Amino acid sequence: DAGVIQSPRHEVTEMGQEVTLRCKPISGHNSLFWYRQTMMRGLELLIYFNNNVPIDDSGMPEDRFSAKMPNASFSTLKIQPSEPRDSAVYFCASRWTGGREQYFGPGTRLTVT
Amino acid sequence: QQQVKQSPQSLIVQKGGISIINCAYENTAFDYFPWYQQFPGKGPALLIAIRPDVSEKKEGRFTISFNKSAKQFSLHIMDSQPGDSATYFCAASMLKAAGNKLTFGGGTRVLVKP
Numbered sequence: 471d472a473g474v475i476q477s478p479r480h481e482v483t484e485m486g487q488e489v490t491l492r493c494k495p496i497s498g499h500n501s502l503f504w505y506r507q508t509m510m511r512g513l514e515l516l517i518y519f520n521n522n523v524p525i526d527d528s529g530m531p532e533d534r535f536s537a538k539m540p541n542a543s544f545s546t547l548k549i550q551p552s553e554p555r556d557s558a559v560y561f562c563a564s565r566w567t568g569g570r571e572q573y574f575g576p577g578t579r580l581t582v583t
Numbered sequence: 584q585q586q587v588k589q590s591p592q593s594l595i596v597q598k599g600g601i602s603i604i605n606c607a608y609e610n611t612a613f614d615y616f617p618w619y620q621q622f623p624g625k626g627p628a629l630l631i632a633i634r635p636d637v638s639e640k641k642e643g644r645f646t647i648s649f650n651k652s653a654k655q656f657s658l659h660i661m662d663s664q665p666g667d668s669a670t671y672f673c674a675a676s677m678l679k680a681a682g683n684k685l686t687f688g689g690g691t692r693v694l695v696k697p
Contacts, residue, residue, distance in 0.1 A: 503684075512689045513687040526684070561627075563626075570617070571617070573629075574628065576624075576626050577626050
């Protein structure tokens with residue numbers, strides 16, 4: 471299995487630009503999580519999908535952030551407009567609903583200048 | 584109630600030594616306690632996990648000790664090796680919670696000196 475796939479691995483953009491991060495979960499996994507990791511705040515859960523439906527988005531910091539999961543094999547996290555304080559590593563993780571373990575992707579390092 | 588507190592923030596140990604990382608939680612509804620290992624530039628990966636009906640679980644050089652009454656659990660890395668140098672996160676979740684979400688500790692950066 472290829473594991474969770476994220477793209478791009480690195481993204482550098484200017485303040486005000488739109489940023490789209492992509493995730494392909496492990497085949498057969500029907501739960502998907504988006505996390506943000508920073509030195510100051512550690513690992514934060516942003517949003518969680520189950521069977522492509524957003525279940526809990528209470529961690530999404532503000533309206534500039536949005537996430538979609540149009541099908542079982544693809545999810546996006548969009549930031550519009552981006553700000554320097556959004557600079558972080560964003561991880562996608564997936565899990566089979568019947569299990570407890572989450573499998574993390576390699577992350578996208580976002581730098582907003 | 585959802586917090587998991589982890590200590591220390593960083594740890595330096597000599598090769599062959601024992602690394603010990605501690606975590607404490609408040610919510611007694613947590614029923615799954617995993618430890619994740621993260622190398623630089625990589626995502627966290629499950630290392631070992633324990634449930635509260637077990638006081639200890641060992642996998643190779645890695646052992647989780649769990650104290651339900653104290654609401655604490657710890658990771659011991661025996662015979663620490665330079666390849667163990669990584670950031671370790673404890674976490675907790677409850678099956679009944681929506682999404683069975685993981686609540687992570689703040690992480691411990693472990694450096695094993697040769």
